[in-house]
Amino acid sequence: QKEVEQNSGPLSVPEGAIASLNCTYSDRGSQSFFWYRQYSGKSPELIMSIYSNGDKEDGRFTAQLNKASQYVSLLIRDSQPSDSATYLCAVENEGTSYDKVIFGPGTSLSVIP
Amino acid sequence: ETGVTQTPRHLVMGMTNKKSLKCEQHLGHNAMYWYKQSAKKPLELMFVYSLEERVENNSVPSRFSPECPNSSHLFLHLHTLQPEDSALYLCASSQVGVGSRAFFGQGTRLTVV
Numbered sequence: 001q002k003e004v005e006q007n008s009g010p011l012s013v014p015e016g017a018i019a020s021l022n023c024t025y026s027d028r029g030s031q032s033f034f035w036y037r038q039y040s041g042k043s044p045e046l047i048m049s050i051y052s053n054g055d056k057e058d059g060r061f062t063a064q065l066n067k068a069s070q071y072v073s074l075l076i077r078d079s080q081p082s083d084s085a086t087y088l089c090a091v092e093n094e095g096t097s098y099d100k101v102i103f104g105p106g107t108s109l110s111v112i113p
Numbered sequence: 114e115t116g117v118t119q120t121p122r123h124l125v126m127g128m129t130n131k132k133s134l135k136c137e138q139h140l141g142h143n144a145m146y147w148y149k150q151s152a153k154k155p156l157e158l159m160f161v162y163s164l165e166e167r168v169e170n171n172s173v174p175s176r177f178s179p180e181c182p183n184s185s186h187l188f189l190h191l192h193t194l195q196p197e198d199s200a201l202y203l204c205a206s207s208q209v210g211v212g213s214r215a216f217f218g219q220g221t222r223l224t225v226v
Contacts, residue, residue, distance in 0.1 A: 008153075009226075032213075032214075034214055041222075042219070042220075043115075043203055043217040043218060043219050043220045044156075044203075044217050045217070046215075046216070048213050060132055088156070090181070090215075093215070099157070100161075101215065103155050103156040104155060104157070105153075105154065105155045
């Protein structure tokens with residue numbers, strides 16, 4: 001069974017620090033990787049996507065992918081209280097549409113002012 | 114505003130009621146999804162309509178019935194639900210292909226009493 005795992009948290013960091021969120025996945029055939037942010041009571045919104053090994057930076061966000069280790073991470077620099085949310089890792093695989101995109105359980109992040 | 118609109122935003126229904134959730138996307142996408150999000154659980158994909166073909170998660174009870182009359186509209190018909198069906202129901206759409214990120218609607222918060 002294809003799985004995506006994340007630490008549920010909560011992860012607490014002080015304002016201005018770097019928040020590091022981790023995700024591992026089981027299917028070596030996975031091709032695309034996404035990070036979604038979900039505020040309480042709201043729907044998920046895409047913040048980063050990454051498709052090849054290495055780092056991808058977008059503003060204060062950096063996604064890191066290591067396919068050999070089946071590991072993808074999200075770094076948030078200069079964390080702000082407004083970054084407090086649940087972060088969902090999603091992995092896209094080949095295969096049927098049903099199991100094509102698998103979401104992790106999410107990591108709750110709290111940025112303390 | 115993500116271009117995916119869900120109605121109603123909140124719904125309370127009895128176990129003997131019949132109701133429908135509606136989703137509409139204005140993004141020109143060719144795939145639409147229903148997800149269920151329960152407390153402390155990963156997003157669970159319920160149904161996919163992709164290129165006019167329906168794919169479903171076989172673990173979804175028959176009391177949930179999807180309908181997709183065209184590529185822009187998606188319904189989830191509900192009947193004789195159970196209290197454990199109370200959850201946030203999210204609609205999403207995407208353009209099929211590698212790296213096809215999903216855009217989510219705001220969700221319907223369903224409470225079954």
